[in-house]
Amino acid sequence: MYLDVSRGFVSQETAFPFDAVVELPPQEVCGETVTFDPVRLVGKYTVYEDAVVLEGELETVAHGACSVCMEPAQAKIEVTFSERFRKDANEEEDDCFLYEGKKLPLEHMTLTLVLLNTPMRFDCGTGCTPAVELKPWNEAEKVWAEDGEETQDTYRPFEGLKDLLGNEPSEQ
Numbered sequence: 001m002y003l004d005v006s007r008g009f010v011s012q013e014t015a016f017p018f019d020a021v022v023e024l025p026p027q028e029v030c031g032e033t034v035t036f037d038p039v040r041l042v043g044k045y046t047v048y049e050d051a052v053v054l055e056g057e058l059e060t061v062a063h064g065a066c067s068v069c070m071e072p073a074q075a076k077i078e079v080t081f082s083e084r085f086r087k088d089a090n091e092e093e094d095d096c097f098l099y100e101g102k103k104l105p106l107e108h109m110t111l112t113l114v115l116l117n118t119p120m121r122f123d124c125g126t127g128c129t130p131a132v133e134l135k136p137w138n139e140a141e142k143v144w145a146e147d148g149e150e151t152q153d154t155y156r157p158f159e160g161l162k163d164l165l166g167n168e169p170s171e172q
């Protein structure tokens with residue numbers, strides 16, 4: 001997606017409104033695949049002598065897996081931005097994006113802003129429980145307790161000791 005800013009070159013230092021939709025490919029975030037709805041960008045651009053400034057807001061919805069139950073979950077992403085594009089930008093080192101001619105490539109900027117604001121963990125919002133439920137440790141049996149079983153009922157610290165003493169060979 002390229003934004004044509006040629007009008008700005010006719011009237012430099014004048015802000016022109018723009019809106020654009022950028023489609024992002026699925027991304028790997030912390031080992032999970034996250035997909036995004038088309039990103040809507042609305043704002044204004046201004047062409048200066050040595051740079052083009054793009055200001056506005058973007059919004060999308062990120063879709064991932066709930067970090068607790070692994071069911072589909074989503075997170076709304078809204079970012080207010082003010083970014084500079086330069087023809088001689090080094091995107092690795094400078095704090096601005098590269099463009100050529102009279103068009104701004106929006107995908108790299110959009111992807112950068114969206115990923116910076118994508119949550120590390122998704123929450124399906126249902127107050128869900130873990131897919132693999134942690135069961136209380138049953139000390140006496142040395143096993144994880146079964147559902148509905150209370151560890152307090154089965155944890156008898158002296159029972160094992162009594163068995164040990166009872167198994168002592170009789171001296172008589």
Ligand SMILES: [Zn+2]
Pocket residue numbers: 066067068069070071123124125126128129
């Ligand atoms: Zn969940």
